Amino acid sequence: MSYQPIWITENAPPDAFPDIESALIEPNGLLAIGGDLSPVRLMHAYRRGIFPWYSDGQPILWWSPDPRAVLFPGCMHVSRSLRKVIRQRRFRVSCDRAFDEVMAACARPRPGQNGSWITGGMMKAYSALHELGHAHSLECWREGTLAGGIYGVAIGRVFFGESMFSGESNASKVALAELCSLGFELIDCQIPNPHLGRLGAEMIPRRAFAGLLRRWCEAEPVFGAGGGRAPE
Numbered sequence: 118m119s120y121q122p123i124w125i126t127e128n129a130p131p132d133a134f135p136d137i138e139s140a141l142i143e144p145n146g147l148l149a150i151g152g153d154l155s156p157v158r159l160m161h162a163y164r165r166g167i168f169p170w171y172s173d174g175q176p177i178l179w180w181s182p183d184p185r186a187v188l189f190p191g192c193m194h195v196s197r198s199l200r201k202v203i204r205q206r207r208f209r210v211s212c213d214r215a216f217d218e219v220m221a222a223c224a225r226p227r228p229g230q231n232g233s234w235i236t237g238g239m240m241k242a243y244s245a246l247h248e249l250g251h252a253h254s255l256e257c258w259r260e261g262t263l264a265g266g267i268y269g270v271a272i273g274r275v276f277f278g279e280s281m282f283s284g285e286s287n288a289s290k291v292a293l294a295e296l297c298s299l300g301f302e303l304i305d306c307q308i309p310n311p312h313l314g315r316l317g318a319e320m321i322p323r324r325a326f327a328g329l330l331r332r333w334c335e336a337e338p339v340f341g342a343g344g345g346r347a348p349e
Contacts, residue, residue: 122147122149123148123150124150124151125149125150126151131157131158132161134149137166137167137323140323146180146181147178148179149178150176150179154177155242159242159270160251164330165181170234173236173237182307184320184321185322185323186308186319187320188304188316189319190302191297193293193294194317202290207259207291208258208265208288208291209257209258210291211258212255213253213254214254215254215256216244217244217247218256218263219254219256220235220243220244221240222263222284223266223279223281223282224280225282243279246270250340251270252271253268253276253340254267255295262284263284264285265281265284265285265287265291266282267296273335273336273337273338274300274301274336274337274339275302275303275333278304278307281293300339302329303333305326306318
C-alpha cells in the first residue's frame with residue numbers, strides 16, 4: 118500500500134499525527150509535514166516514536182524510520198582507551214548546567230557540511246522543553262571550558278538523543294557513558310551512523326521500538342520534576 122505524508126496545520130490538535138506504520142518507505146520514515154514545535158506537540162510526537170528533522174527553508178518534517186537506531190545502555194561499547202579517560206577523570210561531567218551552550222555547539226556545521234539541521238526554530242523549541250524539565254544535557258568540562266556534551270528529551274526511562282559534540286577527543290563519549298549510567302532503559306539514536314554503531318547502537322524494527330516506548334515512557338522518570346542531578 119502506498120502512503121503520502123499528511124499535512125498538519127499549526128492549529129491542529131497536538132496529537133494529530135497519523136499511525137507511524139503509514140510512514141513512507143522512501144525517504145525512510147517521513148510521516149507528516151507542517152504543524153509547529155510547541156512543547157505539547159513535541160512531547161506527543163516523542164511518546165509515539167516521532168521526531169522533527171528538517172533544514173532552514175523547509176516546512177517542519179516529522180519522521181519515524183524503520184528500522185530504528187537505539188542504544189541499550191548496558192550494551193554501550195566502552196573501549197579500553199575510553200575506560201582509561203574515564204578512570205583518569207580527564208573531564209568533569211555535569212547535568213543541565215549548560216543546555217543552550219551544548220545545543221549551540223551541536224548546531225555548528227561539521228567538517229564537510231554547509232549547515233545544520235538544528236535550526237533557530239529548533240533551538241528555541243528545545244530550550245523551551247528544557248525550561249519545562251523535559252529536555253536535558255550532559256556536559257563535559259576541561260579546566261572550566263565546555264569540551265563536549267549531549268542533549269535530548271527524557272520521558273520516563275527513555276532518553277531521546279538529539280545530538281552530541283566533542284571539542285576534545287572522547288568528550289562526547291564520556292558524556293554518553295555517563296548518560297548510560299543514570300538509569301535509562303533505552304536511548305533513542307534515531308538515525309544510524311558508523312560512530313554510533315561503534316559505540317554499540319543497534320537497529321530494531323519500528324514496531325518493536327514503539328512497544329518499548331509504551332513500556333518505558335510510563336515508568337518512573339529518571340529526571341524528577343526538579344530537573345537533572347549533577348553527576349560527580
